[in-house]
Structures are given as structure tokens and as C-alpha cells.
Amino acid sequence: MTDTPAIELVGISKAFGPVQANKDISIRVMHGTIHGIIGENGAGKSTLMSILYGFYKADAGEIFINGQKTQIPDSQAAISAGIGMVFQHFKLVENFTVLENVVLGAEDGWRLGPSLSKARRQLKQLADDYDLNVDPDARIEDIGVGMQQRVEILKALYRDANILILDEPTGVLTPAEADQLFRILERLKEEGKTIILITHKLREIMEITDTVSVMRRGQMTATVKTSETSPPELAELMVGRKVLLRVDKKPAAPGKSVLEVKDLRVVDVKGVQRLRGVSFEVRAGEILGIAGVAGNGQSELLEVLGGYEKGTGTILLNGEPLDLTGAASDGQTRRARGIAHVPEDRQHEGLIMNFTAWENVALGYHNDPKYQTNALFMNNAALRADTEAKMKRFDVRPPDPSLAAKNFSGGNQQKIVLAREIERNPDLLLIGQPTRGVDIGAIEFIHQQIVALRDQGKAILLVSVELDEIMSLSDRIAVMFDGRIMGERLPAETNAGELGLLMAGVAGEAA
Amino acid sequence: MEKMPKWADVVLIPVISLLLAGILSGLVILAIGEDPIKALWIMFDGAFGSKYNWGYTLYYATNFIFTGLAVAVAFHARMFNIGGEGQAALGGLGVALVCIFIPWPHWSLAILGAIVGSALFGAAWALIPAYLQAKRGSHIVITTIMFNFIASALLNYLLIGALKPIGMMEPATGKFPAATHLPSFHEMLAPLGISFSKGAPANISFLIAIAACVFVWALIWKTRLGYQIRQFGESESAARYAGTSPTKIILVSMTLSGALAGMMALNNVMGEAERLVMNATEGAGFIGIAVALMGRSHPVGVFLAAILFGALYQGGAILSQDTNIPVQLVLVIQALVIMLTGALDNMVRAPLEKMFLAFRRAPKPAPKPTPAE
Secondary structure (H helix, E strand, O other), rough: OOOOOOOOEEEEEEEEOOEEEEEEEEEEEEEOOOEEEOOOOOOOOOHHHHOOOOOHHHEEEEEEEEOEEOOOOOOHHHHHEEEEEEEOOOHHHHHHHHHHHHHOOOOOOOHOOOOOHHHHHHHHHHHHOOOOOOOOOOOOOOOHHHHHHHHHHHHHHHHOEEEEEEEOOOOOOHHHHHHHHHHHHHHHHHHOOOEEEEOOOHHHHHOOOOOEEEEEEEEEEEEEHHHOOOHHHHHHHHOOOOOOOOOOOHHHHHHHHEEEEEEEEEOOOOOOEEEEEEEEEEEEOOEEEOOOOOOOHHHHHHHHHHHHOEEEEEEEEEOOEEOOOOOOOOHHHHHOEEEEEEOOOOHHHHOOOOOOOHHHHHHOOOOHHHHHHOOOOOHHHHHHHHHHHHHOOOOOOOOOOOHHHHHHHHHHHHHHHHHHHOOOOOOOOEOOOOOOOOOOHHHHHHHHHHHHHHHHOOOEEOOOOOOOHHHHOOOOOEEOOOOOOEEEOOOOHHOHHHHHHHHOOOOOOOO | OOOOOOOHHHHHHHHHHHHHHHHHHHHHHOOOOOOOHHHHHHHHHHOOOHHHHHHHHHHHHHHHHHHHHHHHHHHOOOOOOHHHHHHHHHHHHHHHHHHHHOOOOHHHHHHHHHHHHHHHHHHHHHHHHHHHHHHHHHHHHHHHHHHHHHHHHHHHHHHHHOOOOOOOOOOEEOOOOOHHOOEEHHHHHHHHHOOOOOOOOOHHHHHHHHHHHHHHEEEEEHHHHHHHHHHHOOOOHHHHOOOOHHHHHHOOOHHHHHHHHHHHHHHHHHHHOOOOOOOOOHHOOOHHHHHHHOOOOHHHHHHHHHHHHHHHHHHHHHHHHOOOOOOOHHHHHHHHHHHHHHHHHHHHHHHHHHHHHHHHHHOOOOOOOOOOO
């Protein structure tokens, strides 16, 4: 390859108010390489890429594309400079066909026909060149997530992108789909494309990148050759201290059955079956992990158990049935019965972003007599004091109960939710995506809290799309696909490959 | 991080909006060949220049406090109650029925009855759209607007029929009995040795409006119900997670909202007109929306914004009376204020936020970066 880097950023800085999101970042990405950018949430990866793609304007610094100094005021400029971006959340029109999505925004004239037939020819060419086979006439809503991602890549290539940026591309994929994606990226690299891969998963960096840059708190802490580094070293560079990548825990000592779910079914408002007869059991003192790609019924399962989705079937808590449809099927009754719930979506369910920390500590527990002065008024002072104590015990930073939830980092937000739920001393803890959007340092703490609760003899139902997390925390693993449980495995007796097959719906023994 | 200090959000933005409205109004007045400084002075003097003028300003303000609070309470639950006008009209019906058909011995009892009557009728009128929203998903904005028309038609029907005394030539009820007469400011202040204009309509319901402000403040920020209302307003999904019933919150918040709007009738129907006439609300229900927006849905803000709009109303009336500036232009000035303080809030906010950001960043000296790698 030539010596001129495909992309060179020099001294990029960007501040949002007092927050310095990017601080004097310089980076060189050579032609025909896969360059990883890794860092915790909030480290500034996305800001940097948004600057490169013209969404933000840098406060300082220069961008060179193929050695040419380039101004990128908007995404149109980025596209004409040969940069394509595949977002974490796809920007596709659901009820358009693949072809229409590819052409969208790149039509040649006022007549659609010529553009479409030209695109059809080019798509065929691209498919031949890069092994990117997609049916051009399929509707987006009818094809799988992996295919949708290919459409995004095709969109970029159709616009003559030579530099492809992928933002957390595997978040929504099964392990098998992720492997396919990596094969495509390898192929693109062989054909001379330059790829920037943004991720927080160490495994992916090690597997596919040639070089990797680590970001921490808005700064580039290191750029190294992937072959000359190791996951522990990268983790340390990301966090700034040594991190335990494995969870330390004793073997489980399961006791009596706490939660028994039998033939649970949920049909959503559109009439789509979300749960198609799910049965499992969680015992005291054990963690049952539910693995699966997002959107296969895990959310609905948690919502039914948490009391804000209706279902049919039987759920026994400590041997007593739960009301699944009637007046006692709400979150208040569930809490009174001893179910605590750390929801998957912290920002829309677990917390109210504009509320202060202490107001959030009352979320779901506003009827607690401890928080009332009398029948009319809430005891805000007691609530504040309680919050302050909780924040201390869970090391929430800053420990200011009057700060709005939106002003805490993801990890600290999650700690507030955890403190609220765990300190209720529940019989059963439902916990969804406990470490989504949480920095590595806080992940360690959160995992320890979950294991500690288990060791107190509580039952824990863990739902996570992070297979690593499921494998390291769970005492038993159930895999969900399309509203069913495909099988149960013991962590010691299975591996990512087998679980990945189950997650993709390749039948194991039905549970 | 917060983008702006709170004082800028609460004080600076409304003040700048008002200044802009003043400047624009001045230009409009200039365009028709009048002296803007003089005109604005006449408006100011007309609103605050004498006890008589004050009396009118506070009378209008009382209406706007009730309707402003109504919009504010609903807004805390993310319900946009556009139906204040209709709810206040129905509140008037409630007051009229209470005053005409119950023989009250004294105003102090009559006002209690009227509070119940106006609040009940206003609440009932808001409850129907609320039910349709909660159970049927009919959008509250659409239904409350339509209910304004229905309210207006209903009152017209009653005022030319059942409620009109035989032989009366205009569509209105007869005068309420003397025992239901509410003390005006003049009558309230005289025993204290303070003289107040006899002709001004401000009356004791102003105090009830202030009490309503305190009530709303305590409800929203100090009670469990208020907490649940805010919870639902901020995030419906979080409220569902917490086990707060959306149906209950929609019904309760809209009922309270309608009751507050209905209570406006204590002022305009019972306190001022002392009978129910057609279109007694005179648009106060809609002004309530602007008042709540400008007051940031906080009772203190609503109170201040209501005084401002009361002054605009009264000052505007004097302006069209004392100068050649036509009434329509006074409406334009009022509309400019509503537009700038309510609807165009972001026009002032966005640049101001940018300014604050730039200001905050500037003092920090950028450390000389060491080259990476």
C-alpha cells in the first residue's frame, strides 16, 4: 500500500459545554486496513466518527483524506470524500425494498426508473465483487437483521465509499451473523477498502483488526498493532487500571423453587406472538441467564414478570400464582410480592432522566410508608436521606441526590437503579442488560452485586444479549429464539458456538 | 450537564422575549404613524396607573391564573388541555345553577357552593375527553378543542331557552340574588381603612386564585399523586414500569385541570357579571395556554404571567380607547407577546444556550497538547 494514509486526523478537539468529548485526537488509518477504535461508553468514539462524517464540527483540528486536507461540514461532503457510515441503528425505510433503500437519496433525476435499473446493475456487480448477496426486491421488514446490515454496507458502497465506518456493528447480530459480517469486512479489505470499526468488545478487535486505537475520556491513549497486544492490555488502556475480566464466584447452592413459569404466552398489540409457550424455573440462590439476540421475546418476558405486559399461562412465585391479566397484574403488586426489577431500558423505564436521583429512588416505591409524611404528603427529606445513603453504599458518583438522572454517567445511572432494587431485599430479582452502556469499571461492581445477592439466597433472572456476560454470571443458561426457549445448558458444559446455534434458532432439545 | 443556569431559563428568557415583543409592537405602531413610546406608556399606565386600572388588571389576571393553572396541571401529565375555554364556560353554568336555584343566606356560603358547582361542571367537561384519550386513544388536543365548540353551543341553547327568564330580551340568565354578591376589592379593603376603586371588578376570587396556586404547587411537588402525575408526564414507559396506571393519571389530571378552569367562573360570572351571559369566558381559556407556557407550568410562573397578560388586556383596552390605534392592532400586540413568550420560546432559547456554552468554555485555557504517538 502507499504511504499516504487513507484518513489522517490531526489534533481533533470537540467540547460540548464543559464536557470535553474529544481532546486533541490524532490518528492515521492506512489504506486497505481494518482499524479498530475501542473505548468505554462516553469515551468519545462516536463523537469522533460524527466529526469525520460531518454531523459535528470540530472545535480544532484537521482532517486529511488520502493526504488531501478536507473540510467535512455535512454528511454530503463526507460521502463525496468517499466515506460511508453504517450506523448502529440502521437508517432504512422498513417498507421499501432493498433496491429502493439503496437508491434513496442518490437518485439521478426526477424519474425513478433509470435510477433503479442502474442501481440493480450495480448491486449485481457489487454482489459479485464482494460476495454481498442480497435480494434487491425483498422488503426490508421481511429480511433479517444481518441482511439489513448488508444493505447498509451496500448503500455505502453504491455511493462509492472507499472508507467504511461501522459503529458497534455486532450489537444486534448473533455470533454466526457476526462471523459472516467479519468475512465480508475481510473481503472488502482485500479489495482495497479501508474500514474503521468502532466497538467496545475486545474479542472483535482481536479477531479482525490490523491496528487498534484506544480511547479513554475523550483522549486517544494508544494506537497499537493488534498482533502486538492482548485483551488484558487493551482493557487496562481503556479503563486506566487493571480490570478483572472474569467474574469471581463460588458454585451456586440452589434452594427451593422461587419462580416457576409454565407455558407463558404473550401476544402484542399487532397480534404477533411474542412468547410462544415459555417454561422455566429459577431457584433460590441461583442465577438463570437468558441468552438470545435482542427481540426474541426476552423483553416481553421481563415485562410480564414485572407487571406491565399481559400474558397467559402460569407463573408461580414461591408456589403462589401471579395475576397475569387482572387488577393485580401491575408493577405495584409485583413489588409487594417480592419481585424487584432492573429493566433493560434504563433511560425509558428504569429511570426518569429529568427527575433527580432521589425522585428516581421513589420510582415504583412511592407508596412505601417510609417515604410518606402522612396520608397526603410525601416525605421528600426522608427520601433524599435514603438516596444519599444508597448512593454511598453503591459508590454512585457524584453522590448528590439532587442531581438529575441525565447528568450521571451510564454506569452510575445503573448503580442508582440497582441500589433501589437490590436494597428492597427481593425474593426474585429480574435484571435485563445489566451492563448495557456501562463502563468496564462499573461492570465489575455490578457483577459483584448480582453475585452477592445470589449468595444471599435470592433467585435471579438475568437477561442479556452479551453472551460473555451470560456465560460468566449464570449458573444455568436458557437460550431464547422467536418466543421460545430453545434449550437449557450449564455454563461449564457449553460454549459460545453451541449457544450461538441455539440463538440462531437451530434446534437443540426443546425445554 | 445543564446547558444554562436556572435563573437564565426562568428569568432571562421571558424578559428577552418580552423585550422583543415590545420592540416588534413598537415597529408596528410606528408603521401606522403613531408614537410607540407614547403608546407603550399609555398601555402601562392603563394597566397600572390607578387603582381603578389595577382593579381591572387583577380581574383579568384572576381569570388567567385559573385557566393557566388548568393548562399547567394537565401539562405535568403531558396532556395538552386546549379545552380550558369550554371547561370555564361550563364552570359558568355550574355557578349560575348554584346561585340561581339555591337560596343562599350569605355570600360566604354561596361561594363554597359555587366553588363546588364550577369545579364539578368544569371537571365533568374535561373528563369526557380524558376518558376518550385513556380508553380509546382519541387525541386529547382534538377532543378538547371540539368540546369547546360543544360547550359554546350548549350554553347558547340554554341561554336562549331554559335559563332565560321569561320576558328577557337578551340571551342571559337573570341577575343572581343579592346574597350571592362577592365582595369586591373596594368592599374587602374598606374595613382595613384602605380605599380601592369602587368601579373595578377585582374581587375576592383573586384570593381563591392565589390559594389555587398554593394548592397546585403542593399537589405537584409534595404529594404522591403529584409525583405520579409528573412520573407519567415525563415518561409513560417509566410510569408503567413503576406500576402507575396511565388511565388513572390521565383521568385524575384532566379532572383537576377541568375543575381549575371551571373555577374561573367564580371571577367572571359570580364576581363580575353576577349573571351568566353568552361568551362569558372571552377567550380566557386560550390565554391560559400562553400563561402556562410562559410560566413554565409552575404556579409562581403562572401567577406572574397571568398578571402580565392581565396588564396587556387592560392596557390594551385603554390604548384603543385613548388613541387612534385600532382595537385590532391591540390584538396584534397581544398576539406578538403570546407568540414570542409561548410559541417562539426556542427562538430566544437556542441562541442564549449557545451564548452560555461559549461563555463557559472561554475562560478555560486550552492546555498545549502534546503530540500523540
